[in-house]
Amino acid sequence: xxxxxxxxxAEFGYEKTLISEVNSNLKLGxxxxxxxxxxxxxxxxxxxxxxxxxxxxxxxxxxxxxIKDLSKEDLAKQISVVFSKGEIPPQYTxxxxxxxxxxxxxxxxxxxxxxxxxEIDQIIxxxxxxxxxxxxxxxxxxxxxxxxxxGRALAQNSPIIFLxxxxxxxxxxxxxxxxxxxxxxxENKDKIIFFSSHDWRIAxxxxxxxWYVKDKILQHGISEDIILSNAELAAPQIFNIHKNxxxxxxxxxxxxxxxLYSFLQKNYQKNLSHIHFSFLNNNWNIxxxxxxxxxxxxxxxxxxxxxx
Ligand SMILES: Nc1ncnc2c1ncn2[C@@H]1O[C@H](COP(=O)(O)OP(=O)(O)OP(=O)(O)O)[C@@H](O)[C@H]1O
Numbered sequence: 001x002x003x004x005x006x007x008x009x010a011e012f013g014y015e016k017t018l019i020s021e022v023n024s025n026l027k028l029g030x031x032x033x034x035x036x037x038x039x040x041x042x043x044x045x046x047x048x049x050x051x052x053x054x055x056x057x058x059x060x061x062x063x064x065x066x067i068k069d070l071s072k073e074d075l076a077k078q079i080s081v082v083f084s085k086g087e088i089p090p091q092y093t094x095x096x097x098x099x100x101x102x103x104x105x106x107x108x109x110x111x112x113x114x115x116x117x118x119e120i121d122q123i124i125x126x127x128x129x130x131x132x133x134x135x136x137x138x139x140x141x142x143x144x145x146x147x148x149x150x151g152r153a154l155a156q157n158s159p160i161i162f163l164x165x166x167x168x169x170x171x172x173x174x175x176x177x178x179x180x181x182x183x184x185x186x187e188n189k190d191k192i193i194f195f196s197s198h199d200w201r202i203a204x205x206x207x208x209x210x211w212y213v214k215d216k217i218l219q220h221g222i223s224e225d226i227i228l229s230n231a232e233l234a235a236p237q238i239f240n241i242h243k244n245x246x247x248x249x250x251x252x253x254x255x256x257x258x259x260l261y262s263f264l265q266k267n268y269q270k271n272l273s274h275i276h277f278s279f280l281n282n283n284w285n286i287x288x289x290x291x292x293x294x295x296x297x298x299x300x301x302x303x304x305x306x307x308x
Contacts, residue, residue: 004028004192005049005160010058012041012048017056019045019213024220026194026209028159031186033203033223034196035233036213042196045213046162051075062160076104080153082146082163088137094148095133098123101155123154127181143174150181161185163195167203175199179206200233246271252279260284263298268305275308 003025010022018041026032036042047053049060051067060067062078070078080101089097102116112120124133127147137145146166153161163182167175183206186193197203204210210226212219212233219226227233245265250257256279264272275288284295288308295301 002027004063005194006061006064007049008059008061010048010060011056012045012053013056014044014053018216019218020057020216022058022218024211024218026160026192028190028192029186030208031182031193031206032195032209032211033200033207034194034211034213035198035200040213040216042213043164045218046081046164046194046196049162050079050081073104076156076158078158079160079162080156080158082149082153082161082166088145090138092137093134094124094129094137094140094144094151095120097137097148098151098155101152101157104156120155123151127151127154141174142169143171143177146170146174146178147181150178154185159190160192160194163193165197166195167197167199172202175202179203182206244269244271246273248272248275248277250277252277259298263301267302272305275305 005026007022007024011017012019012022022045034042034045044053048055049067051070051072062070062075067075092100098120099112099116102112102120103110124130127150129144129147129151132140132144132148137148140148146169150161150163150166153163166182167178170178179202182193182195185191186208195203200210204223204227207223209221210219210223212226212230214230219230245268247261247264250260252260260277260279275286278285278287282296284301286293286295286301286304286308291308293304293308295304
């Protein structure tokens, strides 16, 4: 499949450059997660893609057209945006909000035709929002509100959907529901789903690609490749509270490994690299300098490490 969104030699920022030398592409059907620390320029990047902030250098193409040459309306036909818990229009029901997505295709005074109305009903049904069709937005739960905003983007019918932190205000169950929905849209409706998230640990399970902004550079690639080539993204390192902590060697299933890492880094500020923990038969075998001790519980590990 051909690249649909293409960024060429672009530089993003204001007076100062925030992200330089960006050369990235996305194809229809791909889901891409945008990550990076606070202030690296993720919102700036998104706004630049929307043509709201001029590029410092380079070009952006959507379907081979330079976005500079697209009118606002043409751009809206290509990209819809879902902001997290943006302003909620008062007096709007779920139906009104979703119908709003259709108006980018018409003058404001236009009345929706029967096909439009059918499509809106279908979107509401697909999003399992039928029972809330006439509910005011401010009366919805955060998960359903997020779905309603996604519904508006769907009514807009654009091939690209940007979502800014779509899971931030949601509990675990709703996060996964929204991420599954996005995955489904990418796969079955052939859309480019592009979203930023600080919840990337869950989100990465749903994204084909990651765009990772670090040190003013945008790294882009298959999610797993980006995670493997950036130690700080690999699971346990993120918890490093103590600077002087060096982890031991751990041989264990993922859950036990993560729990042990988390436990040790909270409690020890020292180098434990000479110790080997292996999880066997529900016990921890702890070996160091030809000594081997067995711990049944995490509680036991504290005493053992004190004496080791
Ligand atoms: N209009 C502007 N003019 C000049 N600088 C700006 C403007 N808007 C934002 N900035 C600066 O650009 C930098 C990047 O901001 P941006 O909001 O793009 O980061 P971000 O990665 O989205 O951050 P966060 O994760 O906190 O949302 C910040 O230092 C910010 O102060």
